[in-house]
Amino acid sequence: MTQPLRIGTRGSPLALAQAHETRDRLIAAHPHLAAPGAIEIVVFKTTGDRILDRTLAEAGGKGLFTKELEDALLDGRADLAVHSMKDVPTWLPDGLEISTLLPREDTRDAFFSRGGQSVDDLPAGSVVGTAGLRRQAQILERRPDLKVVPFRGNVQTRLAKLDAGEVDATLLALAGLRRLGLTDRITAVLEPEVMLPAVAQGAIGIEIRSADDATRALLAPLNCPQTAARVGAERALLAALDGSCRTPIAALSTLDGDRLTLKAKVLSPDGRQVFRAERAGAAADAVALGADAGAEIKAVLPPGFFLP
Numbered sequence: 001m002t003q004p005l006r007i008g009t010r011g012s013p014l015a016l017a018q019a020h021e022t023r024d025r026l027i028a029a030h031p032h033l034a035a036p037g038a039i040e041i042v043v044f045k046t047t048g049d050r051i052l053d054r055t056l057a058e059a060g061g062k063g064l065f066t067k068e069l070e071d072a073l074l075d076g077r078a079d080l081a082v083h084s085m086k087d088v089p090t091w092l093p094d095g096l097e098i099s100t101l102l103p104r105e106d107t108r109d110a111f112f113s114r115g116g117q118s119v120d121d122l123p124a125g126s127v128v129g130t131a132g133l134r135r136q137a138q139i140l141e142r143r144p145d146l147k148v149v150p151f152r153g154n155v156q157t158r159l160a161k162l163d164a165g166e167v168d169a170t171l172l173a174l175a176g177l178r179r180l181g182l183t184d185r186i187t188a189v190l191e192p193e194v195m196l197p198a199v200a201q202g203a204i205g206i207e208i209r210s211a212d213d214a215t216r217a218l219l220a221p222l223n224c225p226q227t228a229a230r231v232g233a234e235r236a237l238l239a240a241l242d243g244s245c246r247t248p249i250a251a252l253s254t255l256d257g258d259r260l261t262l263k264a265k266v267l268s269p270d271g272r273q274v275f276r277a278e279r280a281g282a283a284a285d286a287v288a289l290g291a292d293a294g295a296e297i298k299a300v301l302p303p304g305f306f307l308p
């Protein structure tokens with residue numbers, strides 16, 4: 001029998017759901033892969049899964065959720081790695097590439113509060129738990145009277161902490177909740193005007209060895225060109241900004257036919273300073289539009305704005 005195609009993934013329920021979606025799409029495109037043993041899902045624990053007592057910004061380092069999967073690709077323990085593109089660093093290791101983007105889920109953030117209030121109705125002084133600086137900065141931009149505290153753990157853990165009263169409210173990506181079937185608990189879905197999403201939020205990307213033409217060919221029918229253009233624009237913005245995970249950066253591109261619109265925002269962690277850029281143009285120019293918007297913001301940021 002030939003070697004199985006090995007899908008590398010993290011072990012969180014969301015990561016496993018995304019690995020299973022990838023397997024199902026592979027089988028739909030190539031029915032022979034439904035044979036027993038043709039596809040194997042291999043679970044790897046990443047640094048981000050181990051560190052649960054600090055925020056990601058404090059843990060520092062890029063690729064907290066991707067490095068172990070990339071090591072497995074590079075030394076042949078996996079043939080493809082499935083990632084939330086939101087967690088994929090701007091620069092990939094030599095010899096690897098994102099070959100495929102699956103059709104994007106909803107990009108918005110979902111808001112949960114114990115009392116059922118939305119962001120604007122929370123009583124002053126309410127405690128919002130969030131892991132990320134992007135959500136912290138935008139919550140404080142709109143509601144400087146709220147208190148934001150660090151909040152880690154996978155989706156289920158965070159909802160349990162909310163129930164236990166550790167915080168009054170929290171936010172999670174709607175995409176992950178949809179994939180886990182956990183949307184019934186949502187208090188409100190936040191529009192991008194209130195909470196601009198993270199770069200590539202809601203997109204699943206598949207990483208392979210650049211030299212692995214066989215796996216690239218198998219994955220080709222799974223690629224969604226619209227998602228690729230949108231994520232291409234947003235990640236080009238990130239590259240041009242050359243920020244770190246300690247910088248609140250938010251961006252969203254949308255497509256109307258072949259016309260791509262990109263909205264981008266860089267904030268100070270306390271939400272007091274906000275820098276925006278917007279671009280629109282042909283989808284074929286997605287990367288240039290993103291890079292251009294990033295350069296525009298970078299040019300006006302005060303010196304030392306990005307923490308190392």
Ligand SMILES: NCc1[nH]cc(CCC(=O)O)c1CC(=O)O
Nearest residue numbers: 084086172173175176201202203
């Ligand atoms: N490691 C955090 C992470 N990475 C991707 C998602 C959600 C799914 C997505 O945005 O594609 C989440 C959880 C969250 O932010 O609520």
